[in-house]
Amino acid sequence: MNLTLAEVARCLGTLADEGFEETVVTEVKTDSRTVEPGDLFFCIAGENFDGHEFAAQAAASGACAVVASRMIEKPDAPVIMVRDTTAALGRLAACWRDTCGAKLVAVTGTAGKTTVKEMLYGVASRTFSTAKNYRNFNNQIGLPVSMLKASADQELWIMELGISRLGDMEELAPVASPDLAIITNVGPGHLEGLGNEAGVASAKTGLLRYLRQGGRAVVCKDYPLLWNAALELIDAPVGFSGRDDADTDFFAVFLGATPDGQGRFRLKTPDGDGELTAPFCGVHYAENLACVAAAAHCLGLSRDDVVEGVHAMTADPQRFCCKIGKGITVIDDTYNANPLSMAKSVRTAREMAGERPLILVLGDMRELGKEAMDRHEELGHVLREVAPAMVFYKGDHFLDVERGFGGFMRRAGDPDEFIEAWRELCITEGVILVKGSRSLKMELLANALCRELNAEPRGGAL
Known part of the structure; x- marks a missing residue:
């Protein structure tokens, strides 16, 4: 961004103070820990932190100004007052886009x-x-x-x-x-x-x-x-x-x-x-x-x-990225999950496995509200359709998925427990899909398995 504080003030519908015309903003920051000299700091109020409480810290780090929506102990930097700092951040971005x-x-x-x-x-x-x-x-x-x-x-x-x-x-x-x-x-x-x-x-x-x-x-x-x-x-x-x-x-x-x-x-x-x-x-x-x-x-x-x-593209390590080791293809699709992406990934893994065993390491799909039970049971129906050799599952909806699947499933546990259970399968070839909602940290299971197999990325997806 290459705007002066005066231009920022005009974008936000406020008056420019003395010296604003000569002050050029380097970057916009919402995290006071990353502020560097010349940055403009927006005090964003979130669920866990309120940026207004860190305005002084941002100023001490060299912020050229602070954008706030309530009175704060005056930091050693100009303060631009707005009604809503999040909305103001959006207005400034739209203004910058029009300028460019x-x-x-x-x-x-x-x-x-x-x-x-x-x-x-x-x-x-x-x-x-x-x-x-x-x-x-x-x-x-x-x-x-x-x-x-x-x-x-x-x-x-x-x-x-x-x-x-x-x-x-x-x-x-x-x-x-x-x-x-x-x-x-x-x-x-x-x-x-x-x-x-x-x-x-x-x-x-x-x-x-x-x-x-x-x-x-x-x-x-x-x-x-x-x-x-x-x-x-x-x-x-x-x-x-x-x-x-x-x-x-x-x-x-x-x-x-x-x-x-x-x-x-x-x-x-x-x-x-x-x-x-x-x-x-x-x-x-x-x-x-x-x-x-x-x-x-x-x-x-x-x-x-x-x-x-x-x-010319390269693989994203957590978006259906294939890693091959010791005859086993591990599909790391741990970035996130919802019913649509989960069903597509499971069916694709089945197609890739062909006649080889398919092992599914899955986790809950979050933010489904009152439909969560039904949607996880529907996932079980998809599992029944693809007939995996084994299903490991992590999360609160184990029983819902199991009810839809109608087959035997194991709880994934922590990475050490999972690897111990994996060794018991004595699988020498096949395809393993690891996928679940981001908050479950399914990548820890995928990484543990890749270490076990000494797997390296081959191809993959964005």
Whole structure:
């Protein structure tokens, strides 16, 4: 960011004090521990900490000013008063984006948001100077901070928007005000805050209300609730699909895994139709690939640009990343889980295993509210469908999954207990999927298993 304090004050609707015109802001920070000389510190009040209590610390570290929403003991730095510091952070990000004149792509959806963002960045950054938000810094703090980190010479900003409750999109979307809106899919995620799948579709498509004049939308046609909700808001969304029988110009299908854990896909766009190999694997990534192809087309990029960009990508270690050791393929998909992503990952693992044993190491799917029991029982039905050789499970919904599965399951325990149980299986070949909600730290189990097998990454996914 390259704004003076006077410009910041004008963006936030306040008066500029003496000296503001000469003071240039280096960066915007919300954590006082990271403040460096010249930074602008926003006092954000969260569940566990209130930034107002650390204003003096930020000033002592060299903050050029502090943005606050209540009276604080005057720190050794100017104080800019606003009604709501989180909302003010969003206004400043929107103002900075307008100052830069950047084109912004906003990505949302139940599953695949970060994957699509990273894939599209990999494709678009070969042509455009491009910014993105780090991993899933996609909420009311992460989105504006990511936008404020973008520089004026980056002409394309690809930003992920994550929502978990009603009203979130109405707070995020005006900040992004996208030129291109992408909705990857909808499913039973964050039901505790969004109610049901129809509520999820309505909340996600709320992004389309904030498209800029002449803006376009890329929406998956494989989810009728999503597609119909989008059609209620805009006339001609660009559709994409993970099925080859869909009525759309953009689709991709998964053709199978290579021996080293990469994926073979067919990708069709108006520019051509053919096979490619990518560093990710699975039916769910076909949907993501088709989405990126449709978005790239809207940005003036070709199918060849997509293929070349995808080939150059590397694996994210916690997103369906395949690690092979001693004849065993470990799929580390521990970044997070919801019913949609869990079912897709389990079925893909089954396909990759083929005739070999499939072992599932799974954990609870969080934030499902009153539907949690039913959704975990439905997961059990998916497990019954894929017929794993063994299921290890971690979390409170063990019995719900077991009831749907109707087969024998073991509790995963801590990493040492899990490895001891793993050794008892005497498995010499096969595929192991490790997946669960982020708060369960399923990566500890995946890492322990990889150490046991001396497994190394091969291919993987974003």
